Amino acid sequence: MLTIQNLEVVYNNVIWVLKGVSMEVPVGGMICLLGSNGAGKSTTLKAISGVLNLQWGAITGGFVEFEGERLNNKSPQDIAQAGIIQCFEGRRLFKHLTTEENLRMGGYLLSSNAAMRSRLDMVYNYFPRLADMTHRISGYLSGGEQQMLVIGRALMAKPKIMLLDEPSLGLAPLMTKSIFTAIQKINKEEKVAFLLVEQNTKAALSITDYGFVMENGRTVMDGPSAKLRDNEDVKEFYLGLSQVGTKKSFKDTKFYKRRKRWLA
Amino acid sequence: MTLIIQAILDGICIGAIYGLGAMGLVVIQKSSGVFNIAQGMFMMFGGFIAANLTLNLGMPMWLGTIVSMGAMAVIGMILNFLIMRPLAGEPPFTQLMATIGMLSIMYGLVMVIWGTDPYIYPSEIIPIADLKFLGLHLSPSYVNGFIIALIACLVLSEYYRRSKEGTAMRATSEDEELAASVGIKVTKVLKLTWSIGAACSTLAGVLFGMLGSVNYMLGEIGLMAIMPVLVFGGLESFLGALLAGFIVGVVNMIVGVYWEGSFPGITAVVPLIIMLLILIVKPYGLFGEERIERI
Numbered sequence: 001m002l003t004i005q006n007l008e009v010v011y012n013n014v015i016w017v018l019k020g021v022s023m024e025v026p027v028g029g030m031i032c033l034l035g036s037n038g039a040g041k042s043t044t045l046k047a048i049s050g051v052l053n054l055q056w057g058a059i060t061g062g063f064v065e066f067e068g069e070r071l072n073n074k075s076p077q078d079i080a081q082a083g084i085i086q087c088f089e090g091r092r093l094f095k096h097l098t099t100e101e102n103l104r105m106g107g108y109l110l111s112s113n114a115a116m117r118s119r120l121d122m123v124y125n126y127f128p129r130l131a132d133m134t135h136r137i138s139g140y141l142s143g144g145e146q147q148m149l150v151i152g153r154a155l156m157a158k159p160k161i162m163l164l165d166e167p168s169l170g171l172a173p174l175m176t177k178s179i180f181t182a183i184q185k186i187n188k189e190e191k192v193a194f195l196l197v198e199q200n201t202k203a204a205l206s207i208t209d210y211g212f213v214m215e216n217g218r219t220v221m222d223g224p225s226a227k228l229r230d231n232e233d234v235k236e237f238y239l240g241l242s243q244v245g246t247k248k249s250f251k252d253t254k255f256y257k258r259r260k261r262w263l264a
Numbered sequence: 265m266t267l268i269i270q271a272i273l274d275g276i277c278i279g280a281i282y283g284l285g286a287m288g289l290v291v292i293q294k295s296s297g298v299f300n301i302a303q304g305m306f307m308m309f310g311g312f313i314a315a316n317l318t319l320n321l322g323m324p325m326w327l328g329t330i331v332s333m334g335a336m337a338v339i340g341m342i343l344n345f346l347i348m349r350p351l352a353g354e355p356p357f358t359q360l361m362a363t364i365g366m367l368s369i370m371y372g373l374v375m376v377i378w379g380t381d382p383y384i385y386p387s388e389i390i391p392i393a394d395l396k397f398l399g400l401h402l403s404p405s406y407v408n409g410f411i412i413a414l415i416a417c418l419v420l421s422e423y424y425r426r427s428k429e430g431t432a433m434r435a436t437s438e439d440e441e442l443a444a445s446v447g448i449k450v451t452k453v454l455k456l457t458w459s460i461g462a463a464c465s466t467l468a469g470v471l472f473g474m475l476g477s478v479n480y481m482l483g484e485i486g487l488m489a490i491m492p493v494l495v496f497g498g499l500e501s502f503l504g505a506l507l508a509g510f511i512v513g514v515v516n517m518i519v520g521v522y523w524e525g526s527f528p529g530i531t532a533v534v535p536l537i538i539m540l541l542i543l544i545v546k547p548y549g550l551f552g553e554e555r556i557e558r559i
Contacts, residue, residue, distance in 0.1 A: 054441045080447040088445075094438045096500075097431065104428065105435045109447040157447065 001027045001067060001193060002048070002084070002161055008061030009040075009047050017043045019217040020062070025161060025193050030184075032196045032204040032225065034238060035214035041197040042089055044214070045163045048195075049086040050076040066161075081109055083160035087153075090169065091146040095139030099130055099149055102138050106153030116156075123152040126182055144175035151179070155186065161193040168200045176200065180207050201238040205229045213238075266399045271517040277406040279513025280413035281471045283506035286494040287420055288464035293499050294424070295433040295457040297356065298348060301363045303465055304490060305370035308482040310336045310466025311473040312374060315383040325389050329470050333463040340462025341455050349454070371483055382477035389474070409471040416467055420460075421502035433457060437500075488532050489516075492539035496549050504551030512538060 002025040009018040018040050025031050033041050046052050048064050050071065064071045071079055094102050103123060107116050124131040127148040133141065138149055147167055154162050164183070168176040184207050186192055198204035205211060205225045213221040213234065221234070228234050235241045289303040314332035317323045323331065343366060351359050388408045395402040424430035436443040436453045444450050468490075469482055489512065497508030512535045520531045542550065 049445055051441055051445055054444065076444040077447050077449055080445060086445055088442065092439065092442055094435045094442065096438055097435060101431050101435075105431060105443075105446055105448070108428070108432060153446075 001025055001029075002195070003065045004044070004048070004062070005065070006062035007044065007047055007059065007064065009043050009052065009057055010060050011043075011055070011057040013058075017057070017217055018047070021214070021217070021219050022062075023212050023219060023222070025195055027160075027193060028187065028191045029193045029210065030187055030196070030208040031194065032198055032208040032211045033214060034198065034201055034204060034211055034228075034234075036238075037199075038216075039214040040217040041214055042165055045086055045165055045195070045197060048079075049084055049163060050074055050079040051086070080157060083158065084163065085154040085157050085159040085161075086163040087150045087165060087167065089165040091143065091150055093138045093146060093149060093153070095137070097138060098135050099138050099141070100134040102149055102153050103130075103156055106156035109157055119156045119158070123155050126155070126186060127152050143170055144172070144179070147171060147175075147179055148182070151182065151186075155190070155192075159192055161195065163195045163197075165197050166199060167196070168198065168203060176203060183207065201234075267521055268518065270400050271521045272514050273400060273402060274406060275514030275517035276510055277402075277410040277513070278475070278517065279510035280417070280506070281409045281468055281475075281509070282489055282493050282513055283497075283509025284413040284416055284471070285465055285468035285490045286497060286505035286509060287417060287502055288461045288468065289490070289494050290497075290500065290502055290505050291420070291424075291464060292457055292461040293437075295437040296344075296348065296454050297437055298359045298363065299356075299499070300461070301360065301487075301491075302366040302370060303461070304483050304485065304487050305367050305374075306336055306340065306462045306465035307469030307472065307485075307490075308374055308478075308480070309339070309370060309469075310462070311469035311478045311482055312378050312383070314466070314470045315385065315473065315478045316378075318386055319383060325385065325387050329389060329467065332470065333466045336462040336466040337459035340458040343462075344454060344458035348458070349451070371480075374480055374483070378480075380480055382479035383473075384477045385470075385474050389470075405474040408474060413468070413471060416464065417502065417506050420464065424502065429453075429456070484532075489535045492535040496539045496542040496546075498549030498551035501549070501551035504549060508550060 004021055004023050007018050007021040010016050021040070021044055023031070033044065035041050043057070046055070046057070047059055048071070052058060059072050066082060066084060069082070094105060097105065103120055104116065107119050110116050110119060129145055130148055130152055133145070138146065141149065151164070151167070167179055167183070171179065180203055183194060187194055196204055196208060205228055208225050211222065211225050211228045212219050213228070221228070221231070223231070285303070285307055288306065289300055292298060292300045292303070310332050313335055314328045317331055318325055318328035347362050347366060348359065351362055388404050389412060390408050392404045392407060394404060395407065424434065432443070432448045433453050433456070435446070436448060436450055440450055472482060472485060493508045493512050494505060497504030515538060516531050516534050519534050523530055
């Protein structure tokens with residue numbers, strides 16, 4: 001459904017951020033994008049949803065294709081219309097608007113009041129907490145509630161694929177769990193594909209089917225999530241499991257037992 | 265005693281007009297985040313265009329007002345397209361300087377096109393007779409001003425609060441990038457904003473002109489009275505602009521009645537003094553939006 005081939009992105013004409021990213025998201029798939037900070041994960045999402053030129057970035061090579069159509073130079077409004085919705089990093093909301101107004105803005109492209117009403121009911125079904133605070137100014141909600149609102153707002157627009165940028169940022173473990181459960185429910189029931197960028201590798205690999213690992217602007221590894229979880233390199237670099245089961249001694253302290261050979 | 269009540273009544277009427285003028289700027293501030301210092305010029309320009317239409321072309325007053333509102337809406341859109349849009353990502357100070365530039369140019373243009381002589385409108389928009397009761401006297405231009413300004417204020421604020429487009433305008437002012445990613449056409453919203461803001465101020469300018477005459481001093485009213493009204497009502501609030509307008513109008517009238525004789529010109533300074541006092545207590549204005557920050 002969504003294909004990215006050899007994508008290259010440059011910011012401000014000088015900063016070369018993505019150096020050849022390729023990935024694919026099938027219909028209804030749950031894909032995760034892993035990597036440490038600065039790998040280019042958010043930039044990949046922004047390239048898909050078209051907001052790059054609002055941040056002085058540009059796609060200089062490769063393409064993004066969605067259902068057969070190239071999205072390279074389209075405006076973010078057209079891409080949202082096509083069904084790709086991004087939830088930005090850091091719980092970005094319209095802070096001075098109320099919860100319900102935020103959701104209504106999410107449904108800006110819906111054609112009728114009835115459609116708006118039914119989508120609103122659906123979102124409140126998935127996130128009952130939001131129904132209790134429809135008229136509260138969204139800037140004053142707690143972190144978990146704001147994240148629910150962000151996902152709900154994305155859901156309002158009848159997305160075919162949702163790009164989630166670090167949904168678990170700054171949330172308590174229980175709240176993270178409930179958000180991820182909601183994401184899985186939405187994926188199954190509404191048939192919405194998810195491209196999940198996460199730092200919380202363990203949680204991300206547990207709910208997704210397929211994963212891509214990015215380092216320094218390139219995809220360096222991909223595979224089904226179960227295989228990634230058992231991969232020795234991923235275990236050491238991202239899951240913090242090295243020499244599991246053996247007794248460690250301080251004498252053997254060395255930062256990388258394996259050389260990171262992906263960084264060429 | 266009747267003097268004070270008369271002053272209060274007149275003040276409320278003028279206050280509604282101040283509020284309407286300030287609302288034009290609130291509209292622009294709300295959705296593009298630009299503090300448009302040239303707003304007073306929209307008032308003046310609009311007032312003069314209406315004067316031209318009604319006096320030279322003989323249009324009835326209500327038609328002349330509507331046509332001049334339309335003309336100023338178009339001019340507002342053009343100004344946004346030519347001047348403000350290319351400065352979109354620049355720091356707010358740069359955008360402010362651009363509006364100051366617009367102010368100077370428009371001021372000069374008014375003098376060049378229409379000269380410094382005052383024009384007097386041929387009639388009021390709603391023709392009614394003088395109201396005399398209980399020893400008080402309300403002239404038709406004041407009543408006109410009050411009714412029309414109030415209706416315009418209510419219509420505008422309801423539009424912003426309830427309608428989808430109004431909420432979209434508030435969302436755009438908050439975060440343009442997020443608005444774009446939700447599907448809101450940001451350039452369309454900004455064009456609409458500048459036209460509504462300009463049309464609003466034009467109506468205020470015409471209503472002011474009806475009270476006395478249309479002359480180049482209208483621009484002064486714009487700067488000296490409407491800016492303070494706006495600032496202490498809260499830059500993003502319609503209700504605040506209206507209330508602030510009432511306060512300034514009433515206080516201005518009372519001060520004018522008692523002290524204009526002994527301190528000539530004090531009425532011009534009163535709005536600024538009120539603004540200072542209120543800002544000391546409430547820095548964001550009476551109804552302004554406080555910045556929401558997570559600490």
